[in-house]
């Protein structure tokens with residue numbers, strides 16, 4: 098299949114903001130893919146990616162290397178291209194321009210096929226060790242040599258991860274269902290269980306609804322995590338859970354999903370990114386501690402401070418980010434793993450098994466020690482007892498408690514009422530930065546006020562709920578400016594419109610009903626708390642969640 102056809106799709110997607118049209122374009126394109134093995138790749142390419150997020154492979158190509166490759170392919174100097182980028186404000190456009198100016202394509206030039214693009218990008222990702230930069234450069238230059246200006250533009254955006262076609266996971270799911278005449282719910286289910294659109298697309302095409310319904314958990318492919326709603330207090334939680342519940346400590350760390358297959362252990366973060374390499378000591382401990390040969394377990398990884406007290410979750414994220422001198426970090430930030438669920442064990446899918454049973458199995462397969470153990474729990478009907486446990490958890494420096502319904506099954510990707518969380522403060526929100534304003538005076542040259550949006554999964558879009566300017570240090574703002582500048586889409590005077598990528602946690606005094614924003618809600622006195630690098634834009638809090646929190650807040654006010 099020609100890459101040109103995909104480039105054509107990107108172009109059509111860019112030209113419309115209508116979700117229905119976009120869905121149709123994607124669906125038509127998916128239908129036109131005849132080779133099933135290509136279908137494994139195409140959904141990711143449509144999302145502007147080469148690999149799923151949970152794949153360990155990364156291209157490792159920055160702007161500089163890319164410019165160099167195009168320069169090699171066109172004979173246009175890197176400096177000239179850099180100047181052009183300043184003029185157009187868009188690397189993709191400048192690359193297209195460079196390719197259109199190049200002298201004739203070589204006599205041996207071959208049209209780009211999708212297969213060739215993909216295989217070359219795989220080689221780029223897999224190049225490592227001495228001389229790898231040069232090899233990457235050569236592979237890329239070869240691609241650009243045969244690319245048309247338009248193909249070059251989209252290739253560049255895929256390589257840098259800056260594709261802006263407005264296709265999110267929800268849209269892709271709907272398009273897949275439409276293209277292969279299968280049920281949306283079954284596509285969703287298969288995706289929640291495997292997080293692999295490539296695999297789901299292939300099953301949908303080849304086996305239809307029946308095949309999709311049979312899709313099972315696979316060790317090595319992350320499952321979308323089950324999530325919780327808030328409870329006002331222990332009593333409310335107990336009533337919701339049918340009178341009896343398992344209360345567990347809510348640890349303040351980073352969620353991980355551990356996949357073990359014999360000696361092969363892979364660990365995914367909350368965003369289902371592969372973090373295995375950054376935490377080798379945890380991998381080793383899992384091998385020794387998990388008795389099952391094949392298993393998928395979930396837990397909260399906590400950074401342990403002095404006297405065994407937990408440190409804020411950002412410490413764990415620092416561990417995830419570290420790519421070298423990991424040994425040093427193992428000593429500096431020791432990690433403890435508190436397991437709270439088991440989703441698969443030795444050939445048995447556990448997600449349809451009741452929570453009470455899952456917990457028993459979890460206790461059986463873990464050889465507990467000080468580093469890895471099942472989350473501390475209390476099964477009770479008694480509110481006073483639960484209340485006491487709650488206070489103990491807070492005194493020990495934990496975030497609060499989780500309450501889990503004993504007879505509930507594991508619902509991948511769902512934020513229902515089978516899990517409730519109890520925390521002493523009003524829930525902070527994790528929101529996406531949609532826009533910003535350039536500062537003035539002491540803050541001129543840095544972005545200093547940020548428009549925040551909640552995710553609307555129905556529309557696959559983000560809706561504004563407020564602006565935050567407080568809580569940032571000067572260093573934070575410098576950092577944010579660096580991070581957000583490449584995401585600028587448009588500028589109007591002092592205001593900039595941004596690609597929705599960065600998620601931050603904000604505290605606020607209250608959620609108000611407000612006509613100011615389309616969402617109908619506005620945050621009162623929002624304050625920046627932390628950067629949520631562990632969340633992608635689609636993991637941000639949803640507009641439904643904001644509405645729920647509003648109701649929760651009103652319930653609390655009413656003392657109910």
Ligand SMILES: Nc1ncnc2c1ncn2[C@@H]1O[C@H](COP(=O)(O)OP(=O)(O)OP(=O)(O)O)[C@@H](O)[C@H]1O
Nearest residue numbers: 324325345346347348349351352397437472499518
């Ligand atoms: N014992 C536990 N059981 C389940 N989740 C736990 C437990 N201890 C800590 N957690 C964490 O709490 C989260 C559950 O809360 P929620 O579903 O709201 O997730 P979240 O959106 O990541 O929110 P938060 O920012 O509160 O962690 C889990 O994702 C997990 O990271």
